[in-house]
Amino acid sequence: MKKVIVFLLITLSGINFSIGQEDHCDFKIYKQVFEGSKLFKNKAAKIEVGYKPHKSIIDIIKALEIFNDKEIEAFYNFPDNDYSNCIKLNRQVELLLSNDRVKEDGSYMIYYFSQVIPVSNSKKAVLSSTSIASKVYRGGKTIGLDVIYIIEKLNNEWVLTSKKPLIMS
Secondary structure: OHHHHHHHHHHHHHHHHHHHHHHHHOHHHHHHHHHHOOHHHHOEOEEEEEEOOOHHHHHHHHHOOOOOHHHHHHHHOOOOOOHHHOHHHHHHHHHHEOHHHOOOOOEEEEEEEEOOEEEEOOEEEEEEEEEEEEOOOOOEEEOOEEEEEEEEEEOOEEEEEEEEEEEEO
């Protein structure tokens, strides 16, 4: 009987630990952002999740007056999350990838998504940026559009409420 109880405790602890690891992953928020960016339909050759926004992008967001001063502070000070252990998020990203998105000359688009930025108890944000890279040539070129996705808590659910372009490069 003792062995059964010990086995159950170890199993429950393992389950609890793995669920705890997924808490910071914000899988549902990223899923909405991926839908908002049409990646489920269009697919991508490469997707990277978890970058921290550059100060110049935060300055643009501040100038747009989308957030109040207290909310803007969240863009400068938020936790540094490691998304490599986020099983559901990584599986979702894998489903969005397609080698068909690499052109004949070896060029392809990389989609970058920031960490989830907890703006307030009822508002979060994710930034997105794109670049062109090549399987043939080294380096890359930033092109496209930087976008901010705003997710708000409505009826106790996180919902993508707006998508705003920030800068075209």
